[in-house]
Every structure is written in structure tokens, then in C-alpha cells.
Amino acid sequence: MLTYLIRRLLLMIVTLFGVSIVIFCLLRIVPGNIADILFDSAGLIDPAEKAKIVADLGLDLPLHEQYAQWIGGLLRGDLGYSYVSEKPVIDEIAPRIPITAKLAVLALIFSVIAGVPLGVISAVRQNSVLDYMLRVTSLSGLSMPSFWLGLLILMAFVHYLGTIPIYDRNPATWGAWFTMLAVPAAAVGFRSSALIMRLTRSSMLEVLRQDFVRTARSKGLPEGSVTYKHALRNAVLPVVTTIGIEVAFLFGGLIVTETVFNIPGVARFLVEAIRWRDYPMVQNLVMFTATIVVVVNLIVDLIYMVVDPRIRYSE
Amino acid sequence: MSSTTAAAQERPIEPSFLNNVGYLCRRYPLGVAGSIIMVAFVLCAIFANYVAPLDPFSTNAKASLAKPSDTHLLGADMMGRDVLSRIIHGARISLAVAMGATILGSGIGAAVGLACGYLGGWFDLLVQRVSEVMQSLPLLVMALVITASLGPSLRNTIIAIAIPLIPTVARVIRSNVLSLREMPFVEAAKATGMSEFRIAVVHVLPNTLAPLIVLATAQLGSTILTEASLSFLGLGVPEPYPSWGRMLSESAAEYVRTAPWLVIFPGLAISLVVFGSNLMGDALRDALDPRQRD
Numbered sequence: 001m002l003t004y005l006i007r008r009l010l011l012m013i014v015t016l017f018g019v020s021i022v023i024f025c026l027l028r029i030v031p032g033n034i035a036d037i038l039f040d041s042a043g044l045i046d047p048a049e050k051a052k053i054v055a056d057l058g059l060d061l062p063l064h065e066q067y068a069q070w071i072g073g074l075l076r077g078d079l080g081y082s083y084v085s086e087k088p089v090i091d092e093i094a095p096r097i098p099i100t101a102k103l104a105v106l107a108l109i110f111s112v113i114a115g116v117p118l119g120v121i122s123a124v125r126q127n128s129v130l131d132y133m134l135r136v137t138s139l140s141g142l143s144m145p146s147f148w149l150g151l152l153i154l155m156a157f158v159h160y161l162g163t164i165p166i167y168d169r170n171p172a173t174w175g176a177w178f179t180m181l182a183v184p185a186a187a188v189g190f191r192s193s194a195l196i197m198r199l200t201r202s203s204m205l206e207v208l209r210q211d212f213v214r215t216a217r218s219k220g221l222p223e224g225s226v227t228y229k230h231a232l233r234n235a236v237l238p239v240v241t242t243i244g245i246e247v248a249f250l251f252g253g254l255i256v257t258e259t260v261f262n263i264p265g266v267a268r269f270l271v272e273a274i275r276w277r278d279y280p281m282v283q284n285l286v287m288f289t290a291t292i293v294v295v296v297n298l299i300v301d302l303i304y305m306v307v308d309p310r311i312r313y314s315e
Numbered sequence: 316m317s318s319t320t321a322a323a324q325e326r327p328i329e330p331s332f333l334n335n336v337g338y339l340c341r342r343y344p345l346g347v348a349g350s351i352i353m354v355a356f357v358l359c360a361i362f363a364n365y366v367a368p369l370d371p372f373s374t375n376a377k378a379s380l381a382k383p384s385d386t387h388l389l390g391a392d393m394m395g396r397d398v399l400s401r402i403i404h405g406a407r408i409s410l411a412v413a414m415g416a417t418i419l420g421s422g423i424g425a426a427v428g429l430a431c432g433y434l435g436g437w438f439d440l441l442v443q444r445v446s447e448v449m450q451s452l453p454l455l456v457m458a459l460v461i462t463a464s465l466g467p468s469l470r471n472t473i474i475a476i477a478i479p480l481i482p483t484v485a486r487v488i489r490s491n492v493l494s495l496r497e498m499p500f501v502e503a504a505k506a507t508g509m510s511e512f513r514i515a516v517v518h519v520l521p522n523t524l525a526p527l528i529v530l531a532t533a534q535l536g537s538t539i540l541t542e543a544s545l546s547f548l549g550l551g552v553p554e555p556y557p558s559w560g561r562m563l564s565e566s567a568a569e570y571v572r573t574a575p576w577l578v579i580f581p582g583l584a585i586s587l588v589v590f591g592s593n594l595m596g597d598a599l600r601d602a603l604d605p606r607q608r609d
Contacts, residue, residue, distance in 0.1 A: 018448035026460050139597075143536065143590035145543050148563060148582030154571045155578065252455035256544050270456065271548050274463040286460060290451045297451075 008301070012294050019290040020074075020283075024067050027279055070283060080280040084273075089280050093266060093288070100258070100265035104250055106185035108243070111192035116236065118193075119200025123235075124227055126205060134197070141194030146253040150187040150260035167263045184261045188253040192246055199242055204235040237308055244297035251289055346598020352591030360406040367400035371557050383576050390576035392562070398576060401557040402584045408556045409588070412473055413539040420477035420538075421531040424484025425523065431485065432492025433515050439489075446482030454479045458541055459550060467553045476541050480534055487530055491523045525603040532596040536589040543585050559585050 061069070073080055079089035122134040167180060207213065208231050216226045251267060258268035266285060273281035340347050359366050368388070375395030383390040389398040431439040449457065461475035495501065496519060504514045545551030546560025554561075562581040570577040 014444070015447055015451055018444060019451060022448055022452075023460065026464050028464070139593050140586065140590060143593055144586045145540050145547070145560075145563075145582065145589075147544065147547050148578075148585065151563065151567055151571060151578050151582065155575055158572050248451070248453040251453040252544070255455055255459075256547060259548065271459065271550070274459055274550065277463070282460065282463070286452065286456060289453060289456055293451045293453070 005302075008298055012298060015294055016287070016291060020071060020287060021067075023283055023286045024063075024070065027282060028063065070280075074284070074287070079284045082273075082281050083278045084276045084281075089284050092281065093269070093285065096264060096266040096269055099263060100254060100267050102181055103185050103188065103254060103258070103263070103265060104247070106181055107189035107192065107250055107253075108246065110182075110186055110189035111196050111246070114189070115193040115196030116200050116239065119197040119239075120204055120227065120232060120235075122197065122201045123204035123208065135201075138194040138197045141190050142198075144191070145256070146188055146191055147256035147260050149190060150184065150257050153183060153187055154260065167261065184257050184263060187260075188250060188257045191253055192250055195246070195249070196239060196242075199239050200235065203238045204231060207231045207235040210234075237304065240307065241300060241304055244293070244300040247296045248293045251293075343598040343602065345594045346602070349591045349594025349596075349598065352587060353595055356406050356588050356591065357410060359403050360410045363404045363407050367397075367403040369397040369400045371396060371400040371404040372555065382574075389580045390574065392574075392577055398562075398580055401562060402559065402581055405557040405559045405562065405581070405584070406588070408469070408552055408558045409539055409542060409560075409585070412469070412476065412542045412552065413535055415473040416476035416480065416538045416542075417531050417535050419473060420480030421484050421527060421534070423477070424481040425488050425520075425527055427481060428485040428488025429492055429515060429520060429523070431489040432496065433511070433519070442485065446485060449479065449482045452479075454537070454541060455544055458545060459548070462545060462550050467550055469552055469556065472542060472545060472551050475545070476538050480538070483534070484527070484530055487526055488523050491526055492519055495519050495522050529596070529600045529603055532592065532599050536592040536596065539585065539589050539592065 059066075070080065077090075079093070081087065082089055082092055085092060118134055118138075122131045125131050208227075213226060213231055216230045217223075221230075254265065254267035255271060257263075258265045259271065266288070270282065270285045270289075273285060373396065375391070377395065381387050381391040381395065387397050387399070389402070391397055392401070427442060431442050457479040458475040461478055462471055465471040465474065501514060501518060504518050509517075542551055542558070543560035543563075546558040547563050549561070549564055551560055552558040559581045563578065567578050
């Protein structure tokens with residue numbers, strides 16, 4: 001157990017190290033940096049001034065030194081300064097994290113609450129009309145872009161309430177807070193719930209065919225007990241493992257949904273930083289995302305081990 | 316499509332094409348429905364110049380934000396351009412980007428997967444680590460960073476969407492190759508003195524085609540969605556190409572009040588084509604690769 005944990009942690013560090021190299025290189029494949037962009041758009045070219053900015057930002061250093069500077073800072077907790085706002089990166093990112101985190105957690109809860117029971121119903125009533133309807137609905141859910149669903153929701157708001165919900169940092173009531181976050185969270189979570197539903201359905205179908213389910217039925221247990229106590233417990237395990245993938249999946253949805261609903265979270269901020277070629281911001285935001293994905297995957301694996309005693313990562 | 320014709324050639328007593336279609340319709344009704352949707356969109360894309368009622372680029376100040384009517388079946392945008400014509404021409408861009416990216420990503424992925432499964436050793440180990448690194452980044456984030464660094468253009472959008480596909484495809488093909496290379500027919504080929512490279516290309520590669528087709532079709536929907544998201548964020552296919560995602564770009568939030576048709580129809584086109592490709596992907600998976608279920 002302990003060796004497994006240590007090995008996983010080491011592997012995680014290696015992966016994150018790889019991510020940092022990939023991101024660093026990707027952002028510098030093409031020549032052209034923020035100084036070029038600023039000067040091109042301003043139209044005035046004063047080579048001396050440009051050289052000074054380049055030197056100030058450390059863009060004239062060789063690549064490996066730039067990389068070492070970044071990683072060295074990262075390890076000391078110093079994320080550098082934004083090129084655009086000139087504030088420390090951490091001050092820009094930190095206040096936005098809770099907003100996105102709340103959205104993500106709500107969306108995840110929503111997708112599990114909707115996805116798992118519907119998947120079970122669909123599997124238990126395999127090939128019924130209800131099953132077909134649920135399957136087509138879940139497939140439509142996977143086919144709709146989340147930003148379009150968000151726009152449709154905004155449209156419904158305009159139609160029924162006459163206004164669009166506007167993000168407010170300090171909502172007046174608890175109810176306002178909930179609607180403000182719950183509506184966008186549902187827009188993001190819809191896609192994930194469709195995915196979870198499909199996974200639950202196929203996993204449930206697999207389990208329902210197994211011998212122990214037949215045994216449970218033949219000893220006279222009521223159908224509800226067979227389905228929910230015996231089958232579901234086993235069927236849900238493989239679904240749990242996908243939550244790690246789900247988090248990466250959710251983040252993509254959050255990027256567009258925060259844009260649609262105008263929510264000042266980290267996901268939308270990444271797009272803004274990319275537009276500005278704000279390297280320190282983009283680098284750190286992408287590193288942050290990758291860390292979350294990797295850590296969630298580790299936690300999911302550990303939970304899996306605890307929930308399913310058949311699995312022991314001992315070797 | 317090619318797989319069905321190949322299957323038809325193998326069976327000597329094949330009734331007729333129509334009987335085949337009838338069988339497919341009964342066996343995979345949803346898959347056939349999906350294929351019909353896809354074929355309709357592909358035809359629209361190819362013959363956009365003939366199908367579209369109006370010029371997608373011609374602006375008309377009088378028709379600015381015109382409601383759906385006889386002249387503009389699905390309304391007109393801010394600049395008076397016909398929405399229906401722009402959607403039909405947009406099919407060209409969306410499908411070209413999606414198919415281009417899928418083919419590019421699957422092709423490279425298959426080659427990498429084949430090499431990994433066959434060569435093993437340090438190459439395999441390195442590729443495994445790199446793909447782990449790539450898979451810890453959300454697809455859209457990866458595509459965003461790549462387009463941002465390459466700059467927005469049609470070609471770069473295709474590259475940006477194709478790269479994140481490579482590790483997924485490579486993994487599936489690799490595991491497939493690992494089991495295939497232990498098969499008796501590979502041993503037989505070895506016994507006849509064939510070179511390893513030739514075995515890999517002539518005997519192992521064709522046997523990975525079924526999972527590859529299944530995977531590529533399954534990815535098609537998500538590549539269309541990724542292109543739409545990139546264009547929606549203004550970092551995908553640039554002007555003057557009409558792209559569904561950009562038709563819905565950030566300004567769309569304003570049109571939610573004033574011109575809902577500008578929001579509803581392009582999104583409907585995206586959803587419909589992705590829905591079609593998902594239905595087709597599911598049916599293909601059931602038909603070609605029954606072991607690989609959700």
C-alpha cells in the first residue's frame with residue numbers, strides 16, 4: 001500500500017514535469033512574443049524601447065534559462081508576474097479558483113445525481129420505450145455543445161423572466177447564489193450526466209447478466225433489492241473510475257460556459273490569457289489544470305481501492 | 316462504407332445491394348439514421364454552391380437582423396447575410412476540419428501505436444509517458460494552447476485538434492497490436508521468413524483497421540465539437556470562412572434577446588451533425604467490434 005502510494009506520487013511528479021516541458025515548448029514554437037504583439041498593434045517601433053521590454057520580461061534569455069526560472073519560481077511558490085496586468089500571477093489566479101471550483105463540484109454532483117439513476121432505469125428496462133427515449137436523450141446530450149445549451153438557457157431566462165442572470169460576486173440571498181451557480185453548472189453537467197448515464201447503463205447490463213444476480217433472484221429477493229443492493233453496488237465501481245476523466249472533460253465545458261454566462265472563473269481566464277499571449281499566466285493556469293486532473297485521478301484510484309476490496313495494489 | 320463493400324466481396328452468394336440495405340436498416344436502425352444525417356450534411360457541404368439559396372458572404376444593410384421569412388428562411392445576421400446559406404457553407408468548414416483532424420490524428424496515432432506495440436522497449440516506454448502527459452490536459456485546453464501558439468488558420472485548427480487525438484488512438488492500437496503479435500498467423504508469417512516490418516504492415520496493420528474505424532468515427536463527433544468550441548472562443552477558423560462555432564461567438568449572448576434565430580440554428584446544425592456521427596459510431600462499434608463496449 002505504502003510503496004504503491006509512493007510510486008504513484010513519484011509517477012505523478014514525473015508526469016507534471018513532462019506537462020511543464022510540453023507547455024513551455026508549445027508556447028514558444030512560433031517566434032513572436034508579447035513585445036511583438038504590443039508593438040505591432042501600437043504601430044510605433046522604437047527598437048530600444050522594445051529591447052528594454054524584452055529584457056525586462058526576461059524574453060531575451062536562452063530557453064533553458066527561461067524554463068529554469070519558471071520552474072525554480074514555481075517550486076518556491078513564486079508564479080511570476082502577469083505580462084498584461086503586471087500583478088503577481090498568484091493574485092490574479094487565486095480569487096478565481098473558488099468560483100470555478102464551486103461550478104465544477106455542482107456540475108459533478110448534478111451529473112452523478114442525474115446520470116446514475118437514469119442509467120440504472122435504462123438498464124433494468126432494457127429495450128423498452130423508456131430505455132430508447134433515455135438513450136436518445138443521453139446521446140443528444142453528448143451531441144450538444146455546452147455553450148449552445150448555455151445560450152438556450154439564457155434564452156429561456158429572457159423569455160420567461162425578461163432578464164439574463166448577471167454574475168454577482170456577493171449575491172444577496174442564498175437562493176440567488178444557488179441559481180447563479182446552479183444554472184451554469186447544470187449546463188456544463190448535462191453533458192457529463194449523459195456520459196455517466198451511458199456508462200452506468202452498460203456496466204449495469206453487464207452485472208445483471210452475472211451469476212450472483214441470478215442467485216439473488218432465485219433465493220427470492222425482491223427485484224428492487226437485487227437491482228439496488230446487489231447489482232448497482234458492483235455496477236457503479238467502473239463508473240467511479242471515470243470521474244477522473246470526467247474532471248478533464250468538465251474543464252473544457254467550463255471554459256465555454258463561463259464565457260457564455262460571463263462568470264469570472266479560472267477557465268475563462270485561461271482563454272483571455274491565451275489571447276494576450278500572457279505566457280506566465282497561461283503556463284501556470286495549464287499547470288494548475290493538469291495538477292488537478294492528475295491529483296483527482298490519484299484520489300479516484302485510492303478510493304477505488306478502498307471501495308473494492310478485491311483490488312490491492314501490492315505488487 | 317469500405318468495410319461493408321469488403322465484406323460483400325468476401326461472401327460469394329450475396330443477394331443484392333438493396334437486400335443488404337434492408338438488412339442494415341433492420342439490424343441497426345439508429346446507425347442507418349445517423350448515416351443518413353451524415354450523408355445529408357456531407358452532400359450539403361460538397362454542393363454548397365448549388366444548395367444554398369443565397370450568397371453566404373453578400374451583405375445587405377436592409378436585411379440586418381431580418382426575422383425568418385420567405386427570402387431568409389432562417390433569418391439574417393447583423394450584416395444581413397443569410398443564415399441558412401451560411402450554415403450550409405459552414406458545413407464545409409466544420410466537416411473538413413473535423414474529418415481532416417480525425418484522419419490526421421488517427422493516422423499518426425495508428426502509426427505510433429503500431430510502432431509501440433511492435434518495437435516495445437524504450438521507445439514504447441517513452442511514448443507511454445508522453446501520452447500520459449498529454450492525457451492529463453483537457454482536450455480543449457491542449458487545442459487552445461496549440462492554436463494560440465501556431466496562430467489561427469484553417470490548417471492550424473486541424474493540427475490543433477488532431478494532436479490531442481494521437482495518444483488515445485495510439486493506446487488502443489498498441490494494445491491491439493500486442494495481442495495480435497502473439498497470434499498463430501503472425502508466427503506462421505515469421506516461419507515463412509518474412510521480415511518483421513513486412514509482418515507489421517501487411518499482416519498486423521490490416522487487423523487493427525476495425526477498431527481504428529470504430530475509434531475514428533467515435534472521435535468525429537468530439538472533433539466537430541472541439542472545432543465549434545475553438546471558433547466560438549474566437550481562436551478557431553478565422554474569417555472569412557463561415558464556421559458554425561463562430562456564428563455563435565461571444566456576441567451571441569446579445570442576440571439571445573434580439574435575434575434568437577442567430578443562436579438557435581447554427582447550434583442545431585452542430586448538434587444534429589454530432590448526433591448523426593455518434594449514432595453512426597455506436598452502430599459501427601456494435602457491428603465491427605462487439606467486445607469494445609462503453
